[in-house]
Amino acid sequence: MTRDWASLEIDRKARAHAPVQPVAKQAADERLTHFEEIYSVYDAEIARIEAARCIQCPDPAPCQLACPLGNDIPTALRLIEEGQFLEAANVFRQTSPIPEICSRVCPQERLCEGSCTHGGGVCNTPIQIGKLEKFVIELQYAVEGIPLGQVAPDTGRRVAVIGAGPAGMAAAEALRREGHAVTVYDANPHPGGLLIYGIPAFKLSKDRVVRKIEQLSALGITFVPNTRVGRDISLQALCEQFDAVFAGVGANVDAPAKWEGVELDGVYQAGEFLIRANVPDALKPEALVEDGKPPVGRRVFVFGGGDTAMDCVRSSLRLQREQEYPLDVTCAYRRTEGEMPGCRVERANAREEGAKFAWLTAPVRFVGDDAGRLTGIELIQMTLGEPDASGRRRPVPLEGSEHIVEADTAILALGYWPDPLLGKTTEGLETHDWGLISADPLTGRTSLPNVWAAGDGVTGPDLVSTAVRGALRAARDIHRTLSEL
Numbered sequence: 001m002t003r004d005w006a007s008l009e010i011d012r013k014a015r016a017h018a019p020v021q022p023v024a025k026q027a028a029d030e031r032l033t034h035f036e037e038i039y040s041v042y043d044a045e046i047a048r049i050e051a052a053r054c055i056q057c058p059d060p061a062p063c064q065l066a067c068p069l070g071n072d073i074p075t076a077l078r079l080i081e082e083g084q085f086l087e088a089a090n091v092f093r094q095t096s097p098i099p100e101i102c103s104r105v106c107p108q109e110r111l112c113e114g115s116c117t118h119g120g121g122v123c124n125t126p127i128q129i130g131k132l133e134k135f136v137i138e139l140q141y142a143v144e145g146i147p148l149g150q151v152a153p154d155t156g157r158r159v160a161v162i163g164a165g166p167a168g169m170a171a172a173e174a175l176r177r178e179g180h181a182v183t184v185y186d187a188n189p190h191p192g193g194l195l196i197y198g199i200p201a202f203k204l205s206k207d208r209v210v211r212k213i214e215q216l217s218a219l220g221i222t223f224v225p226n227t228r229v230g231r232d233i234s235l236q237a238l239c240e241q242f243d244a245v246f247a248g249v250g251a252n253v254d255a256p257a258k259w260e261g262v263e264l265d266g267v268y269q270a271g272e273f274l275i276r277a278n279v280p281d282a283l284k285p286e287a288l289v290e291d292g293k294p295p296v297g298r299r300v301f302v303f304g305g306g307d308t309a310m311d312c313v314r315s316s317l318r319l320q321r322e323q324e325y326p327l328d329v330t331c332a333y334r335r336t337e338g339e340m341p342g343c344r345v346e347r348a349n350a351r352e353e354g355a356k357f358a359w360l361t362a363p364v365r366f367v368g369d370d371a372g373r374l375t376g377i378e379l380i381q382m383t384l385g386e387p388d389a390s391g392r393r394r395p396v397p398l399e400g401s402e403h404i405v406e407a408d409t410a411i412l413a414l415g416y417w418p419d420p421l422l423g424k425t426t427e428g429l430e431t432h433d434w435g436l437i438s439a440d441p442l443t444g445r446t447s448l449p450n451v452w453a454a455g456d457g458v459t460g461p462d463l464v465s466t467a468v469r470g471a472l473r474a475a476r477d478i479h480r481t482l483s484e485l
């Protein structure tokens with residue numbers, strides 16, 4: 001849709017002064033009693049008032065440029081302002097295959113909303129773009145049911161997708177819509193990748209992901225669960241059976257933890273902790289069903305500074321509340337809050353829920369009792385040195401500052417690595433840095449002629465929206481290649 005500038009009569013000054021219309025959020029005490037989403041959805045009239053704050057920046061608008069998917073946000077907001085909600089939903093759908101998910105989990109503060117002209121203006125609060133996107137998409141589902149859209153006639157070409165996370169889902173849908181037959185293999189029992197087996201339900205309800213998978217199945221995409229390519233079937237075998245293969249294998253192996261005592265009972269890796277805390281039994285890998293929810297004690301320490309750390313903190317607070325313990329969860333980070341990479345909004349939510357923070361703090365070792373249970377953690381104070389390769393100041397230990405604190409639960413949220421399996425088991429597939437697949441960022445082409453790749457498995461841990469962007473680029477190139485066969 002092209003914007004018709006001539007017909008727009010906008011009093012930009014009045015809009016710049018219009019106050020933000022926030023979406024209701026549950027009180028912290030209430031939200032600690034469950035693992036469900038904490039924000040309400042806009043009421044239609046309030047959504048129109050909020051969208052009418054948009055001053056319709058000239059093309060290309062900064063919000064659109066900052067969106068990894070290039071969503072035409074000004075047009076969508078203009079349509080919302082006019083009450084054309086379903087049309088606005090379709091504007092988001094033009095560029096995003098999973099707007100119901102991006103609207104909930106994108107760190108809008110550093111993408112679209114972070115570049116909204118309003119953010120630096122008189123009212124100083126950006127338009128609530130994510131919440132408006134969620135409103136129109138949920139309304140569309142309520143009114144129209146699961147939107148199927150168009151699928152081109154069958155081309156007779158077959159594509160295998162490895163990995164059913166955001167990258168795999170996006171590539172599968174784009175290729176199916178072009179008329180190719182698509183089969184998606186995933187190591188997990190349910191499709192969704194980290195949307196199911198990482199991001200907690202209080203940020204993204206699992207139902208929303210399941211609904212998306214239902215849509216993809218209804219389009220004719222076949223999902224093959226519990227199948228790890230490289231172990232249960234080789235990539236070479238897929239290359240022989242299919243015309244093209246897309247690998248969206250993510251990077252979700254917990255970073256190795258080398259401290260003394262990490263094997264103690266009560267010390268968790270973030271990956272397993274989040275699955276056990278947040279994933280319903282029906283979707284869990286069989287091996288984790290029996291273990292149930294992870295027991296947390298009265299004093300919990302989470303180590304790390306990213307989104308995963310905050311998700312562990314907030315899950316722990318909910319688990320402590322379930323056990324009727326007083327809330328005592330500390331996020332320990334080796335730099336200061338200024339260097340923290342995670343989303344500010346989620347950190348604020350964690351604070352409201354009772355999280356404590358220990359800056360410039362790192363573990364030295366984990367201390368246990370004779371039964372092998374964690375009883376304490378030796379911590380060391382850090383100071384900030386010269387900037388490192390990431391541009392952030394390097395944390396340097398302060399010798400002699402070691403001290404032991406009492407703790408019965410420790411969660412290590414130290415980041416994720418790729419799984420090197422595909423590279424190790426596939427001759428000619430080039431990888432680098434512990435197993436990331438080497439692929440052209442614009443086309444997703446790998447070192448093998450009929451294999452493409454994108455998402456976290458290529459870039460390293462990043463965002464849902466960037467994984468989708470890479471997958472859509474690869475899908476375009478796959479379609480172009482298959483059309484020329």
Ligand SMILES: Cc1cc2nc3c(=O)[nH]c(=O)nc-3n(C[C@H](O)[C@H](O)[C@H](O)COP(=O)(O)OP(=O)(O)OC[C@H]3O[C@@H](n4cnc5c(N)ncnc54)[C@H](O)[C@@H]3O)c2cc1C
Pocket residue numbers: 105106107162163164165166167168185186187188192193194195198199200203227228229230248249250251252274307308311416419421422454455456457461462463464465467
């Ligand atoms: C706890 C946590 C919270 C996060 N929060 C946010 C957030 O709020 N906002 C945001 O934008 N991003 C967030 N992220 C990052 C986001 O989830 C990822 O960037 C995104 O999921 C990457 O998508 P992907 O498809 O590349 O990989 P994944 O989602 O990891 O999916 C990869 C899939 O491939 C499968 N797979 C791997 N190897 C094989 C194999 N050999 N054979 C078959 N299947 C295989 C896996 O089982 C998995 O299902 C978070 C990540 C974590 C861990």
